[in-house]
Amino acid sequence: MKRWVRKMLLALLISVVILALGIGLYIQQPKFGTLPQGARLERIERSPNYVNGQFQNLVPTPQFSEGNSTVSVWWYFLFAKKERLAPIASIPAVKTDLKT
Incomplete structure (x- = not known):
């Protein structure tokens, strides 16, 4: 029995x-992207949001990780006053003719 368990564990380890x-x-593979x-890269580095390599x-x-508890983060997310909840200008819309 002990020998069988060792063989199974070895087979499992090899499989993993x-x-x-x-x-x-x-x-x-290239389909998953590259650096x-x-x-x-030059276009990325020119982005105003790209600072210190990220x-x-x-x-x-x-x-x-900044010392905030889960409860305080949720409290802020749910109840803190947010700025600009509505758009400043009208949002453009294009009527699409789906039959053409």
């Missing part, structure tokens, strides 16, 4: 390693 390697190799280079939110968002 093969699965992890397969997934790792699969996600290296930006050339003109795309994108920054336009609106500050509460972080749990």
Whole structure:
């Protein structure tokens, strides 16, 4: 019985390693994207939201890691006064003729 359990654990370990390697190799395919280079990288770096090598939110968002509790974050989200809840100008709309 003990020998059987060892064989099963070894087979499970080998299966997990093969699965992890397969997934790792699969996600290296070009369809999953690559790091930006050339003109795309230059366009990203010119973005006003790109600061110190990463994108920054336009609106500050509460972080749990900054000492805020879950309750305080939810309280702020649900009850704090928000600015500009309605659009300043009218939103353009285009009537579509679905029969053409």
